[in-house]
Amino acid sequence: MSKHATPDHPIHDLIVARWSPYVFDPKPVEREKLLACLEAARWAASSYNEQPWSFIIASREDEAAFNTMLGCLVEANQGWAQAAGVLLITTIGRTFSRNGSPNRAAEHDLGLAVGNLSLQATQLGLHVHEMAGIDLDKTREVYAIPGNTDPWTAIALGYVGDPASAPDLAPRDTAPRTRKALGEFVFAGEFGKSAV
Ligand SMILES: Cc1cc2nc3c(=O)[nH]c(=O)nc-3n(C[C@H](O)[C@H](O)[C@H](O)COP(=O)(O)O)c2cc1C
Numbered sequence: 316m317s318k319h320a321t322p323d324h325p326i327h328d329l330i331v332a333r334w335s336p337y338v339f340d341p342k343p344v345e346r347e348k349l350l351a352c353l354e355a356a357r358w359a360a361s362s363y364n365e366q367p368w369s370f371i372i373a374s375r376e377d378e379a380a381f382n383t384m385l386g387c388l389v390e391a392n393q394g395w396a397q398a399a400g401v402l403l404i405t406t407i408g409r410t411f412s413r414n415g416s417p418n419r420a421a422e423h424d425l426g427l428a429v430g431n432l433s434l435q436a437t438q439l440g441l442h443v444h445e446m447a448g449i450d451l452d453k454t455r456e457v458y459a460i461p462g463n464t465d466p467w468t469a470i471a472l473g474y475v476g477d478p479a480s481a482p483d484l485a486p487r488d489t490a491p492r493t494r495k496a497l498g499e500f501v502f503a504g505e506f507g508k509s510a511v
Pocket of ligand 1: 392446492
């Protein structure tokens with residue numbers, strides 16, 4: 316199953332191929348591939364090179380750890396993410412280690428790291444589905460996340476499944492992908508004034 320982007324301008328093949336499936340094949344992800352995805356995240360740019368991200372991982376081979384992390388997702392996400400090969404919780408450090416001042420770019424930098432991770436996953440034949448839908452209080456408690464660090468999102472990583480194997484989820488994976496036109500978010504001169 317593939318669900319390629321339909322770009323208006325030529326872009327990299329990996330960006331075209333990346334998409335977020337709901338139907339995963341409950342097949343383990345090879346350790347080397349998981350580490351390669353995390354390595355890609357590691358090399359993301361970040362403000363002052365703070366690297367404010369952390370990833371807590373749980374592979375499906377470790378059933379107890381996997382189920383514990385699954386239990387930190389909102390119910391709607393648990394339904395489909397239970398078939399992923401690996402679950403990850405992302406966190407961000409709130410302050411710069413160099414001087415303790417607030418890091419306004421932390422969310423931005425986590426996004427860059429996860430973007431790298433997603434494209435590396437795509438290159439390895441894997442798929443990523445990110446989730447804002449997690450129980451933040453529970454996640455903090457379960458993983459003893461300290462006060463200057465915030466749990467932020469979760470990620471399902473794994474092999475894409477056959478939509479026919481999950482008829483309830485299939486319509487989401489077979490629906491066309493949509494995007495705003497460039498002119499709706501690329502401005503010049505004034506916010507809202509289209510540049511293209
Ligand atoms: C930060 C973030 C949070 C998201 N949260 C959820 C979520 O909680 N549940 C869900 O089903 N999809 C979630 N998504 C997936 C988006 O709905 C999906 O990326 C978007 O519809 C675009 O589809 P595509 O990734 O296939 O291009 C999230 C994506 C991102 C980047």
